[in-house]
Amino acid sequence: MKILAIETATGLGGVALIEDENLLAEYRMDMAMAHSERLMVMVDRVLTDGGLTMDDLDALAVSIGPGSFTGLRVAVSTVKGLVTGKPIPVAAVPTLEAMAWTVPAGPHSVCPMIDAKKREVYAALFSCREDGTLKRVMDDQVISPEVLCERLCEPSSPPTVFLGDGASKYREVLEKSLGRRAVFAPAPLSRPLPSMVAWLGLRKLQRGEAADARSLVPVYVRRPDAELNWEKGVAPKKLKLKRKRDQPSEQGEREGEAPSGSASGGGDASPYK
Numbered sequence: 001m002k003i004l005a006i007e008t009a010t011g012l013g014g015v016a017l018i019e020d021e022n023l024l025a026e027y028r029m030d031m032a033m034a035h036s037e038r039l040m041v042m043v044d045r046v047l048t049d050g051g052l053t054m055d056d057l058d059a060l061a062v063s064i065g066p067g068s069f070t071g072l073r074v075a076v077s078t079v080k081g082l083v084t085g086k087p088i089p090v091a092a093v094p095t096l097e098a099m100a101w102t103v104p105a106g107p108h109s110v111c112p113m114i115d116a117k118k119r120e121v122y123a124a125l126f127s128c129r130e131d132g133t134l135k136r137v138m139d140d141q142v143i144s145p146e147v148l149c150e151r152l153c154e155p156s157s158p159p160t161v162f163l164g165d166g167a168s169k170y171r172e173v174l175e176k177s178l179g180r181r182a183v184f185a186p187a188p189l190s191r192p193l194p195s196m197v198a199w200l201g202l203r204k205l206q207r208g209e210a211a212d213a214r215s216l217v218p219v220y221v222r223r224p225d226a227e228l229n230w231e232k233g234v235a236p237k238k239l240k241l242k243r244k245r246d247q248p249s250e251q252g253e254r255e256g257e258a259p260s261g262s263a264s265g266g267g268d269a270s271p272y273k
Contacts, residue, residue: 005198009067061201091201113166121166
């Protein structure tokens with residue numbers, strides 16, 4: 001099965017192309033600016049490098065969140081656009097789960113953390129089964145590093161491997177609370193891998209867990225500020241529109257009013273260190 005995977009939940013986004021268990025191409029790029037333009041450049045690049053076209057694909061996989069609101073929206077919109085021309089199955093892969101699978105945890109727990117700003121992180125917790133697969137222990141949630149540490153500081157809890165930019169940012173907090181039971185993955189594993197999104201997407205599709213591309217939406221975990229402000233009755237800042245004195249108002253609008261239709265509202269040899 002040939003799968004194109006898209007990952008833009010963090011600042012380092014990327015696209016990967018796999019055929020069954022084989023990675024054909026993978027490309028990653030800083031997504032701080034111009035998400036949509038850079039994303040399509042990467043899509044074209046991996047297809048070219050893999051010697052395939054959109055018509056050759058059997059499915060798409062997308063990192064569904066949590067993470068950057070803008071990045072997630074762009075990824076989902078891109079997937080919807082791609083399946084419009086070629087209706088193929090889509091696999092929605094949780095971002096934190098994709099991050100966790102990059103770490104060979106062994107007896108350790110795995111806690112991927114993405115910086116959510118406001119002194120909070122998006123986090124989840126996984127344990128490793130005897131067969132090497134991961135078992136989810138804690139659902140994706142937005143949480144302060146201090147509260148997260150409280151949940152992990154039980155004496156019987158195993159050491160935890162932390163990874164992600166959230167783990168890097170709050171490393172001092174984690175080490176202070178958990179001591180030697182806080183283990184940190186190497187820096188290159190701090191971002192989700194598009195190839196892992198593709199691999200997990202393949203597993204989902206093999207289990208018959210395809211998502212409905214038409215109703216696909218990002219998993220934000222935290223609600224957008226605009227939505228929260230709206231419920232609180234906090235109106236967005238109005239744009240100050242300047243018009244030349246001799247320029248007539250459009251559609252009979254009076255001076256000082258917004259244009260019609262505009263919105264207003266009220267261990268040891270381990271690879272870890």
